[in-house]
Amino acid sequence: MSNKKIRWGILATGSIARVFAADLKLLPEAELTAVGSRRKASADKFADEFDIPLRFGSYAELAACPDVDAIYIATPHPFHKENTVMCLNAGKAVLCEKPFAMNAREAQEMIDAAKSNGVFLTEAMWVRFTPLFQKVRQWVTDGLIGYVRLIQSDFGFHSKRGVDSRVFRPDLGGGSLLDVGIYPISMASFIYGCQPETIQSSLRFGHTGVDEQAAMIFSYNGGKMAVLSSAITLWTQRETLIFGTKGFIHIYGPWHQLQKVCVHVNDEDTIETFPRLGRGYGYQALEVMNCLREKRTESTIMPLSETLEIIKTLDTIRSQWNFKYPTE
Template sequence: MKKVRWGIIGTGQVAHHFARDFCHVKAGELRAVASRSKASADRFAETFDIELAMVDYFSLINSREVDAIYIATPHTLHFDLVKACILAGKAVLCEKPFTLNETQSQTLYDLALERNVFVMEAMWTRFNPVFEQVIDWVEEGEIGLLHSIRASFNTLAPTDPSHRLMDKSKGGGALLDMGIYPIFLAQHFFGKPDFVQNQAVIGDTDVDVFEQVLLGWESGQLASLEASMISCGPNRAILSGSEGYIEIESEWYKAKSCRLVSANGEEQRIALDFPGTGYQFEVDEVNRCLDEALLQSPNYSWQDSLELIATLDEIRQDIGLYYPGEEEPDDDDLEHHHHEHGHHKHSH
């Protein structure tokens, strides 16, 4: 396998986690990092022993020194950066959400196809070995028919109104950062939902600070999901079936252990002590796909990513949360709005 030369755009917290785990990647080299602040780029490069530190995103995108680029900027910049990477012929792993909405994502996947460039949304949970084990158990029928999924992602985010999570102009809110995980989990096993119900709480900065979402499928499955950036929680995931259940232990989206409990109470627990947090596995997947000249990962496809963002769009539309550049419906359109949904203002 040829050694893929990687570059990172953005030097925030997620980029740090990613770079820290890169030493566990099977075949790849971290060559370059770009930040809009020279100090930040230099510091990051020094911390992770990266040769090239750049102060302009486009210098990195057009650099002959990199083959693949990981994008870890605020959500609102994803579209333009992914587009620039595709046009420069660089393979892309873009932090989730891939873009702000389905229209943007579709545009980029169409462009990637046209330009013959590999792109993938960085749904790192999908490639976690514990998650792979859970998939195997479900597919092997270990819990019989899978009927329901319950999962949450609760965290205490910074309350500073200018922080990207609280800032509407940066695509802030709990749904796109935290809620995307439990919704991914449900859709991985059940596909795109037929019914979406949701209750959201809007904070002082006009973004959603937490929500509970109920997804339903014509075939009779349900998923009860929660995302919050103002409360703590166990962050476990439970998959309940006709012959037992699986618990992905805390924190399920980066778990190192899971257990299978059969209907008669027999328990099997698997703990995997992989190094780092687990960001290396998505990089291994990109490198493998590039080695096989694929444009998308068969394990987390463009279709998977599009179906996920479509559900997020539907929930946001229901909340009435629109980001810069998005069309807000006229009041007339809202007449036909479902009334079983509620949104509450939240103030500290």
């Protein structure tokens, strides 16, 4: 595999799958070989758009395809576990869209399947893999802004889709926390390297039964804090600020256009702009392919142990709200 292109399959044909497919086509190391959908017509349409030779009218056919090395799971949240385990049992490496699973029980089952099969698995928290985020963590680790004590991060947008769309449907794992709240929560974990000791949270439910707006305060050992929020019915700045004893780092939003960072140290601002390949989704694919060539079964950038702990944090927040999804 080290001298050959990694052959990719995409499971599902929705909007996020289209973004990933477009970015994957920019990578010379990758070959987009196959796509699977619940309907053959949908697979054919997607395959025609992205020039994919193999197209299947079921996910099981894609998982069984011998001409695929790695599969990107792009189905709605409640189907991640089922689809991922199926692909892992078929011996395929898996990059599973975030949130990784609906709850910690599902996440553990997915991780267990990967380990029992000796197959690669990671969560597609794409922003982590970008040069910008890797540089920010290096600055924090090197102590550029001193001891970090506060993170402020938000992701809110006003969905123009109707109430029948995925983000408003409880049966499809809708709501702000799982859909976009995962970004600032994962950011806090990325910077602090651990989960909070205590969590305070508040939310507003919409008439479809999902959380349309959420706010959280995380407290950690050593006096560290994170103030986070998410929304699907209002616009927020969609930015991140990391405050330390010597200065701060300002990651300009929105999340899907991350390229510019301001580093404020010694009362001086330094603006850095980072290159971005396509929409930025290709960097996670590069990490998957590097891991496969090095015969690693997980990524150090998004370790499975951290993915599981983040899901447990999401579970804790939802337990404070007494909020369960119909699939649980």
